[in-house]
Amino acid sequence: MPKPTKGPRLGGGPAHERLLLANLAAALFTHKSIKTTETKAKRLRPVAERLITFAKRGDLHARRKVLGIIGDKAVVHELFTQIAPLVAEREGGYTRITKLGYRKGDNAPMAQIELVLEPVAPKVKSSKSTAAPKAAPAAPVEEAPVEEAPAEETAAEDTTTETAAAEAEVVEEATGDAEAAGETTAEADAEKA
Incomplete structure (x- = not known):
């Protein structure tokens, strides 16, 4: 018997779940931010991040793999030409989930999932072992002649x-x-x- 994927099931069966996640990913890449339930957002995150990783590779094989999942050529083109260059410096964490509260009708927990397109700030390494050798070789300071002050x-x-x-x-x-x-x-x- 096949073992189901981890996490909650989103729909009637595995095929419906794949289609649902593919459509959510397409909407995310089109609009850069979507509002959905927390459960769907949490299940969408690994799918979207894997697709962005393929887009960062940028070769024909990666494009065909993404087309096999999403299917809309316009969305795939936007992913490869607009989104991938913006996240080229980032090593992961391409999405951000923000909790929004509860939906009015059925009290379902809502969340906003968005692409993180801000430029990456390089981390500053501050280890004591590297800071000490840099401070040790200080240049000798020449003493200035002392002038006598007036009385x-x-x-x-x-x-x-x-x-x-x-x-x-x-x-x-x-x-x-x-x-x-x-x-x-x-x-x-x-x-x-």
Whole structure:
């Protein structure tokens, strides 16, 4: 007895299911996006991606295999001439399924399946082993001759350091007073006990 394909059955029998998926694929390639039930969209995804992979090959044998499944020459021509060049850089994942909610009449879960035609952004490899050797051979930096600043600028710098030191002393005194106050309260608590 032949083993059925995995997934839900979409129709009366296997022949009807093949025709249904072929028609859905043709509609997807024609309109670039279709709205259908989640189950049909999930069953359509591998069929459509396999057909796009054939179209990326682009030879006569691949065209005839796709024509054996879809049957409409206009759709196959559009697939090979318009869609395949747009996904040539992509290594898979040519379709996207987006859930839309439930249908009003029979409450069936609906989804939108669409072709992913955006250009692929190249992945940036960020491994630690490749980043370390690139950072190690740094060019030696030549030291620039040090120029002496005029006396007015050095005097201004000295006053700023003196004021900063004075502010630090004030902060230390305030901290010391707080610590001393904390010790006295701790001693008072100990005496009460």
